Amino acid sequence: MTSPLPRPFLPFEMERWQSTWEHRVEINLSESGVHPLSTRELLEIGRSTAGDEVEALSRSLLDLxxxxxxxxxxxxxxxxxxxxxxxxxxxxxxxxxxxxxxxxxxxxxxxxxxxxxxxxxxxxxxxxxxxxxxxxxxxxxxxxxxxxxxxxxxxxxxxxxxxxxxxxxxxxxxxxxxxxxxxxxxxxxxxxxxxxxxxxxxxxxxxxxxxxxxxxxxxxxxxxxxxxxxxxxxxxxxxxxxxxxxxxxxxxxxxxxxxxxxxxxxxxxxxxxxxxxxxxxxRSGVLKRTRSILNANRALFGEWVDSLEGRARFHPPEAGAIALVNYRAQVPSMEIAERLRADFGVLVVAGSHFGLEGTLRLGFGNPAEELQEGLDRIGTLLRSYDSGTSTPPHGAPS
Ligand SMILES: Cc1ncc(COP(=O)(O)O)c(C=O)c1O
Structure with a gap:
């Protein structure tokens, strides 16, 4: 009796892309959560409302x-x-x-x-x-x-x-x-x-x-x-x-x-x-911080999409620091993601990783200035496709 051949391994494309590059780019817009908290910030959120518990933990942290x-x-x-x-x-x-x-x-x-x-x-x-x-x-x-x-x-x-x-x-x-x-x-x-x-x-x-x-x-x-x-x-x-x-x-x-x-x-x-x-x-202090980052950045993100004058649109997200953007350029999403990474120092997720060609998943949980800079760079690339005929249409071999 022979055992059945194993199926070819399917890599987790998006995680591989992120784990390879997220710490090697200038601006990481591939994340789906808000800008991470430091230990100090977490303790500070708790100090005003749960001071005793925060003090007890901070005293014991070094001896943990x-x-x-x-x-x-x-x-x-x-x-x-x-x-x-x-x-x-x-x-x-x-x-x-x-x-x-x-x-x-x-x-x-x-x-x-x-x-x-x-x-x-x-x-x-x-x-x-x-x-x-x-x-x-x-x-x-x-x-x-x-x-x-x-x-x-x-x-x-x-x-x-x-x-x-x-x-x-x-x-x-x-x-x-x-x-x-x-x-x-x-x-x-x-x-x-x-x-x-x-x-x-x-x-x-x-x-x-x-x-x-x-x-x-x-x-x-x-x-x-x-x-x-x-x-x-x-x-x-x-x-x-x-x-x-x-x-x-x-x-x-x-x-x-x-x-x-x-x-x-x-x-x-x-x-x-x-x-x-x-x-x-x-917990409620932490979630309040999350909401305030999301709402401020969501507004900034919306202004950025408007400034692209039809080159991109998005379905407004209800939750998470992620927006799925449909772009107008007839360029495969992975090609755009790779250009952004290699030439613009910005990491995004290609829609092809979700089976959604013609889209990019952009994280908007970053500090506002960094987000703005990242979006500006993406905008520059998307605008550059206006006249370009040198790039293949969606899904076509290059
Ligand atoms: C829907 C969903 N589930 C699970 C995870 C895994 O996240 P973690 O292991 O950091 O909780 C992610 C990460 O992006 C996710 O988007």
């Missing part, structure tokens, strides 16, 4: 022993996370290395019972790429700009009828920044319930809504749900590599059994800082 921490997250941290979800039990929380590990262990656990996955696309391509790499089948449910990037629940139902038994929902969405309307989400949950399917809800952008109206979590709406989240986007703390999955205590126990294999435990220092960041008054 870098032992292995509680491997599914400290009890205090899991209690603070559970308090963010209606009716949640801290035993249902597993703290992970970012949302990425939360997604990985959820996928690993659910792939054991279902190889057929549906995903609302476009999305962050981690889970779709892993489903394919690990031998599963992906049923795409395409979101369209003409529908405001809203999913059609009938199309989701069709994938369940075709055999999908897990649905990936990224809400708010990356790269569109759209939030799914409540009635549509209810219809999707009802559809999953009819088929006994699981939902993996990647909610890492919740808390980063521009209008401050939190995106309702799917947790608590239906039992067969795993929600994943992290401090990377709304909280501006991606370097802590601190995320979580929340589900029933039974499912959380299964996920924890898998993090024993993947990372053992969250970093002790990250657990301590995350516990502080999720203290209710500090």
């Amino acid at each position: 022993r870098h032992e292995y921490g509680q491997s599914n997250g400290s009890d205090r941290l899991r209690a603070r996370i559970a308090a963010l979800y209606p009716g949640a039990d801290p035993a249902g929380v597993v703290v992970t290395q970012g949302g990425a590990e939360a997604n990985l262990v959820s996928l690993w656990r659910l792939l054991e019972q279902a190889g057929d996955w549906a995903a609302l696309l476009p999305t962050y391509m981690q889970v779709p790429g892993l489903v394919r790499n690990l031998g599963g089948t992906l049923h795409p449910v395409r979101l369209r700009e003409s529908a405001g990037w809203q999913p059609d629940p009938d199309e989701v139902e069709a994938t369940f009828r075709a055999g999908a038994r897990v649905l990936l929902v990224t809400n708010p969405n990356n790269p569109t920044g759209a939030v799914i309307e409540a009635e549509r989400m209810e219809a999707i949950v009802a559809s999953a319930a009819r088929h006994g399917s699981w939902i993996v809800a990647d909610e890492v952008y919740s808390g980063a809504e521009l209008d401050g109206d939190p995106t309702p979590t799917v947790f608590g709406q239906y039992p067969r749900v795993i929600c994943t989240h992290s401090l990377s986007k709304a909280y501006g703390l991606p370097g802590l590599r601190l995320g979580w999955a929340i589900s029933s205590p039974e499912m959380a126990a299964d996920l924890w059994a898998r993090t024993d294999y993947t990372s053992i435990a969250p970093a002790t220092l990250s657990d301590a800082l995350a516990t502080l960041a999720l203290e209710p008054s500090i």
Whole structure:
């Protein structure tokens, strides 16, 4: 008997692009979260409202022993996370290395019972790429700009009828920044319930809504749900590599059994800082900072698009520091991204990484001056295509 040949490995194109270049360019507009906080800034946010807790942590920080921490997250941290979800039990929380590990262990656990996955696309391509790499089948449910990037629940139902038994929902969405309307989400949950399917809800952008109206979590709406989240986007703390999955205590126990294999435990220092960041008054201070960066920069971004006089347009995002820009030039998005990186020192994400040729994903969470400079450089390149006929049209070989 011969074993089946492994499928060719599908790289995670966007992450590869970012991890290769993000620290080697002058201006990084490839990020989807707000400008990260320093430890000092985090402590300062907490000082006015939770002074005692901040003082206690800052006194103990230098003596913090870098032992292995509680491997599914400290009890205090899991209690603070559970308090963010209606009716949640801290035993249902597993703290992970970012949302990425939360997604990985959820996928690993659910792939054991279902190889057929549906995903609302476009999305962050981690889970779709892993489903394919690990031998599963992906049923795409395409979101369209003409529908405001809203999913059609009938199309989701069709994938369940075709055999999908897990649905990936990224809400708010990356790269569109759209939030799914409540009635549509209810219809999707009802559809999953009819088929006994699981939902993996990647909610890492919740808390980063521009209008401050939190995106309702799917947790608590239906039992067969795993929600994943992290401090990377709304909280501006991606370097802590601190995320979580929340589900029933039974499912959380299964996920924890898998993090024993993947990372053992969250970093002790990250657990301590995350516990502080999720203290209710500090959390609201952090999210307020996020909203104020997003709204100020979103205005600047809108002015920039207007100044391009039709060379670019965008669907205004509702959450996250990302805008999906459709550009007019007949040039492949990867070619533009590469020119921007190599000749202009600006890193952006090519829409082709999401299967959306003719678009770029631009982060707008940077300090305002840096953002303005980056956008000006992008504008210079987009204007330069006005007369150019030397570049190939979308998708054409060069
Ligand atoms: C939708 C989504 N999920 C998960 C992640 C992973 O982020 P992290 O591991 O930093 O939480 C990202 C990062 O861009 C993302 O966009």
